[in-house]
Amino acid sequence: MDHRPNNASTPWADGPAFHECLQDLPAQVVEALNKVATKRHWRRGDVVQAQGQVQPSVVVCQKGRLAAMVASPSGSDTLLRFLLVGEMVGLPSVLAGTLAPSSVVANSEAETLSIERQAFIQVLTEFPEGAIGIAVLLSNRLSELFRFVEMTAHRTLSERVNYALRRLCRRNGEPDKNGMTRLKITQGEIATAAGASRQRVHLELRRLQAQGLISLGYGEIIIKTDKL
Numbered sequence: 001m002d003h004r005p006n007n008a009s010t011p012w013a014d015g016p017a018f019h020e021c022l023q024d025l026p027a028q029v030v031e032a033l034n035k036v037a038t039k040r041h042w043r044r045g046d047v048v049q050a051q052g053q054v055q056p057s058v059v060v061c062q063k064g065r066l067a068a069m070v071a072s073p074s075g076s077d078t079l080l081r082f083l084l085v086g087e088m089v090g091l092p093s094v095l096a097g098t099l100a101p102s103s104v105v106a107n108s109e110a111e112t113l114s115i116e117r118q119a120f121i122q123v124l125t126e127f128p129e130g131a132i133g134i135a136v137l138l139s140n141r142l143s144e145l146f147r148f149v150e151m152t153a154h155r156t157l158s159e160r161v162n163y164a165l166r167r168l169c170r171r172n173g174e175p176d177k178n179g180m181t182r183l184k185i186t187q188g189e190i191a192t193a194a195g196a197s198r199q200r201v202h203l204e205l206r207r208l209q210a211q212g213l214i215s216l217g218y219g220e221i222i223i224k225t226d227k228l
Contacts, residue, residue, distance in 0.1 A: 021086030022060050022113075029130035032123045033060075037113035042106040048089075049104035055093035057114040061085055064110025069103045069192075079164075079193040080148070081171045082107065091138060094120060101145075157196055161204045164193035165214070169223055181223045190221070 022030055037060070042048060049055055051071055061083040068080040068089070080102060083089065093100045094117045115123075124131040151163040165183070168190075173181035191201040205221070208214045215222040 021084060022088055023086045025133045026127065026129050029123065029127045029133070032127065032130075033115055033120070034113070036119035036123065037115045040112050040114055042110040042112065044106055044108050046106045046110075047103060048106060048110075048112060049100050049102070051101065051103040052099050053093075054097060055090040055100050057116050058088055058090045058094050058120050059104065060113040060115070061087050061089075062111040062113055065107040066110055066112075067105050067107045067189075069105055070101070071103065076195070077103075077192055078152075078195050079189055081168055081193075084171065088137070091134065091141075095134075152195065157194070157200055157204055160194040160196065161190065161201055161208075164190055165221070165223060168193060173223070179224060183221045183223060184219060185221060186219055187216075 022033065025033075039062070042064070048059055048066060051069070062085065066083040066089075068083060069077045070080060071077050083104065089104050090100065092098050124134065148167075151167075152160060155163070168185060169181045169183050172185075173183045175181045187202055187205060188198050190205065191198040194201055205214065205216060209216055213224055
């Protein structure tokens with residue numbers, strides 16, 4: 001289930017989500033893509049998509065947890081977010097033959113659907129409404145990328161940690177009726193998302209906890225979404 005709020009006035013909203021997952025496309029397009037898809041299973045740590053390589057297939061997250069990562073020239077990785085069930089990756093590479101801009105790694109036992117380039121394009125040719133949906137999806141992803149660059153370039157550690165928590169909560173958090181959001185994540189993963197050392201991020205998280213903005217638990221962070 002997508003828990004993202006629709007109220008664009010809150011810092012947690014990125015605007016409405018259109019065609020971000022396979023299930024959001026027209027039913028006949030989903031049916032046609034499922035017919036030509038191949039199911040694959042992954043173990044934790046397996047690379048589902050490799051950054052810097054042309055991908056032969058669109059990959060759809062079906063089960064488990066997949067992490068989207070970006071590697072810098074120095075070799076350090078930045079966690080973008082965890083993929084939602086049904087989310088598609090590899091579209092720019094498959095459609096335009098470009099190199100994949102990020103890696104996708106299995107964060108747990110996982111299952112995906114793979115749709116080879118020729119079959120994927122054939123379905124979009126037969127169903128133009130599906131092609132429009134994919135165009136909207138890519139437009140949203142481009143906006144998300146520009147936002148990521150804006151919020152991570154030349155920012156303080158506090159700003160980067162805050163933005164990492166917000167973007168991960170928006171996509172992967174589990175909100176409750178009390179205005180709290182439970183995020184299943186380790187401090188090490190937050191450090192990777194913020195592009196900083198674990199020790200520095202740990203101190204920043206402790207500062208936020210002392211201010212009553214978050215609560216640190218084992219493998220999770222509980223966040224006051226209306227305060228952070």
